[in-house]
Amino acid sequence: MSEKKLSRRDFLKAASTALAASGFAALPVGVVRAQDEEINLVLWGFASNRVEWMQNVVDELWSDMHPNVGFTFEQTPYWDLWPKLTAAFVGGAGIPDMVDIEINQTGQYVREPGNEPFAAMNDLLGEDLDDLSIPSATAPWTVRGNIYGLGNEVNPLLMLYRSDVMEELGVDAEAPVSWEEWIEQVGGPVQDSGTALAEFNRAAQSWRELNNVLNAAGGQFFDADGNVTVLETDLAVDILHWQKRHVDSGLFLVSDADYWGLIGDGAYVTKYAAPWLQGFMKQNVPDMEGQWRMRHLPKWSPDSPKTSPYGGTGMGITAASENKPESYEFIRVCNITAEGSLLAFRRMNLFPSYTPVWDSEELLRSDDYFGGQIPGQFIAEAAAEMAVINVDPYWGLFGDIVNRVVMDPVFEADADPRAALEEAIEEFEFSK
Secondary structure, three states: OOOOOOOHHHHHOOHHHHHHHHOOOOOOOOOOOOOOOOEEEEEEEOOHHHHHHHHHHHHHHHHHHOOOEEEEEEEOOHHHHHHHHHHHHHHOOOOOOEEEEEHHHOHHHOOOOOOOOEOOOHHHHHHHHHHEOHHHHOHHHEEOOEEOOEEOEEOEOEEEEEHHHHHHHOOOOOOOOEHHHHHHHHHHHHHHOOOEEEEEEOOOOOHHHHHHHHHHOOOOOEOOOOOEOOOOOOHHHHHHHHHHHHHHHOOEEEEOOOHHHHHHOOOEEEEEEOOHHHHHHHHHOHHHOOOEEEEOOOEOOOOOOOEOEOOOEEEEEEOOOOOHHHHHHHHHHHHOOHHHHHHHHHHHOOEEOEHHHOOOHHHHOOEHHHOOEOHHHHHHHHHOOEOOOOOOOOHHHHHHHHHHHHHHHHHHHOOOHHHHHHHHHHHHHHHO
16 A cells, blocks of 8 residues: 655745744754653643543553653543633633644634744654655644644544344445445435434534535545635535435434434444544444444545545644643654554554554454454555545634535525535635
């Protein structure tokens, strides 16, 4: 399996401005203050499984190397973390050393050149960039050539399905190649049994329901230059019509609460999901071990990519941190070592963005939760043919507008998808 890596020079050439603004002088990797000086690093995050993984890194790898450097991991619910972080940045007090930055939240903090509250890591990463899968490890947190976060996961969407239900219904869930075949061959029997095929999430980020299918079908919200391209073809309009039809028929179950309760109750029986969801499944619905299986996504068209990335979280260092060398060293141990990245795989089924471990036997272990399947094999195959997504600093803003101007009117008031998207683009261009 191979993946094209971007030149280190491309990422370094615009770094000097941000490095100067952040006060992040170039330091050799591994520089940690003498062991007679006690240091405590504070990291804010939102995902319980990531916090557990980082605590594993501390317990199993870090403490013996740097016993004088301790940690405070503060876990805040996703939607509460960003206003809390913004308030700390604005007030200039209580700012953590590190933040787990979710892909959709990066842009709001780095839109103004020279005033980024995160420190660029280009020079510290150095030649380690050559050992990273750039589309997953750094691209989502790279703005104007400056790397503000480091992600540890290759996150292609896969299709998960209830194998016990399919067997009971006599359905071959492996057979369908296209989405229409999936709807007909799997969705028909499932709906006839009185169960929904899949969830359609109408919560705070329902724009992802459009974006995930759009990306996997070969479409984009933005091009590489920051231009909105969602209406350059009819693809997004067609997808919205398709989703609306199946929501109205009840084939897709509209949900906005009790996420894990619905899964545990069997309210729907298939779900497209990135590898990171597998860890959450084991935490939240452990009694369903052996009932789920995975396969590759159905395709929108024969020319569509095999899959697209979904989500991603990168570890970033704040510009205000007084412990930047130690913070970077922790990020390095977590993400750019075999030991740290494989711990993440064991804890969360996250296929590492650190490429030197891609031939590790451990990544190809079987998983009883998925009936003895090998998640790493599916992830590697999907990642090899995964769409590359253009992540723009204003991506989150556009997503919020799409939620309000497109998703709500289309799915609640039968608005015309094309007209709604045109209105969203107009408001976005005015707002940014």
